[in-house]
Amino acid sequence: MIGERAPQIADLLGEPVAGQVASAADLAELLARTPGDIVLVDAELDCSGLYPIEDVCAPQGTRVLVGVGGTAQVRIASGVVVGAGTSQAPLDSSNGTAAGCLQVAEADRPALDHALARIPDGPPGALWEQVLSLLVMQAVEVKPVYAAPFRIGRAVGRDSDPVRLQARRCARGGDGWLSERTVRPLSRQITPWAVKAGLAPTTVTVASLIVGASAVATAVLGTRWGYLATAVLMIVSLVLDCVDGEVARWTHRYSRGGAWLDAVGDRVKEYAVWFAVAWAVGQQDFWLLILSCLILFTSKHFLDYGWSLRFPPWRPRAIPMSAEPDPWQAAGVVPPSVRPPSWRRVLGMPIAERWLLVAVLLPLTGPWLTFSVLVALGALSLAYTVLTRIRWSHVPIDPVVRPQLVAITDPGFPAWEADRMQWGPAALLGLLVMVAAAAGAPWVVLAGYAIALGLYGVAYGSGPRGRLGWMAPSVARTSEMVILLAVAWFASQPAGAAVFALLAASAWRHYDVIYRIRNQQVLPDRRGTVLLLGAAGRVLVAIVLLLVFGSGAWLWFALYLAVVAVLDSLRSWLMG
Secondary structure (H helix, E strand, O other): OEOOOOOOOHHHOOOOOOOOEOOHHHHHHHHHOOOOOEEEEEOOOEEOOOHHHHHHHOOOOOEEEEOOOOOEEEEEEOOEEEEEOOOOOOOOOOOEEEEEEEEEOHHHHHHHHHHHHOHHHOOOOOHHHHHHHHHHHOOOOEEEEEOOOOOEEOOOOOOOOHHHHHHHHOOOOOOOHHHHHHHHHHHHHHHHHHHHOOOOHHHHHHHHHHHHHHHHHHHOOOOHHHHHHHHHHHHHHHHHHHHHHHHHHHHOOOOHHHHHHHHHHHHHHHHHHHHHHHHHHOOHHHHHHHHHHHHHHHHHHHHHHHHHOOOOOOOOOOOOOOOOOOHHHHHOOOOOOOOOOOHHHHHHOOHHHHHHHHHHHHHHHOHHHHHHHHHHHHHHHHHHHHHHHHHOOOOOOOHHHHHHHHHHHOOOOOOOOOOOOOHHHHHHHHHHHHHHHOOOOHHHHHHHHHHHHHHHHHHHOOOOOOOOHHHHHHHHHHHHHHHHHHHHHOOOOOOHHHHHHHHHHHHHHHHHHHHHHHHHOOOOOHHHHHHOOHHHHHHHHHHHHHHHHOHHHHHHHHHHHHHHHHHHHHHHHHHO
């Protein structure tokens, strides 16, 4: 406890206070006889509920409480504090304020000792503010713990319904505009009950998958009542999808198996519902509509993922300790500003929005109008994403992220350096050549493939590069899917189910790679990449199978890709 007055949150601390100090020297002396993780608390800090304090004190690294009512400005990027001022030495720009509750992990104790020794050289302010600022100057990774909707400050009192506020606090931010106003209020009613019942997040995830499978079973019926049951089950599955994450954040119960199920389950459920509706309708034109949905949203998602990977995550960077305000600005280590979210994110059409749209329209209007609207909104979302992202692409992608973009692009074709042709026109020309050849005789199709392969090799060059290099994964996925769809649809009797299965299996593999990069920070190994052939290899095998056996053989090819992708995914998530 730091300060001379009686602590305001003494009733919220689960363990007895090891000591109360007022100076850096006294704190250093106290820490010398206190092993392990330590929590520094400002005696004047008050919080309206227990849960934020518990989260700071959880054994999960160095953490600091952040929220309206804090006194120290902080700059947060990529989930960590990368700049920290004090009440007397504020930052030039900030996106949060820290309060006087700071846990320092045992691994960061040497940095804490060094910070206490350098207090006279640091910025002026309260002792805990100085400690936080000097830790960040040493590039210690301090993670923010957000207090909202709990109140922090001085003498804020206690909330009458902390469980309700904690349920709100554990809801993930950044959801779609509609789902935040429809699905999250429902999940927040269930989450406290799930926590009280001791349900593991993985148990809730499995329940969501079971309910999703039930929605698929009722969609296959193809009746109005079947679609109504599908709609209800889809919404229940979507709510449970929110509950599992809220329970995990509430209880700090995370597991690799749960992370894997959560990462891949959404895509499996969505694809399965689409497939079931198309199977029930049983018309070739409707399969084309469903496949258009698949291509549009996959293309859009990989634009989003490529955009998010154009620069490496911003990490804390060591700078000389200084008493000047915002020494990070002077050292030029300030992350670029990020535009705040707004109502326009509804145009992104995240999965919750898509599920809500299908759940509402399917029983009311039937499958044709439902998926026509979904295609139209998907096209609008894709166009909006392309135009706005290109507008904001001012600098080339960072070479550090090229391996991640290469892994998601998964080209599978030879690459040649070509300074005379821009990659965008070359890729588009390759796509047009292949689509034009799709209606020809077998030798024309194979010749078109060879020409397109050469053009894509020229387009790809040494890998994703330039200010639009983040588009490479989306271009690869779109080209692969459009080519396969065109080749299959010019066949005499295209099998819509087999085409969908092949495109969905390939897309699922690449979604899994994205989740590995984002959640595990690992790239797929070469063995799995070789067995899955790359984009060029899959297209070639699909063309040969089509010419020899017909598009129905794609179902077996899709099964092969799915089995290899799932086994490789399980090995990475559970044993990697």
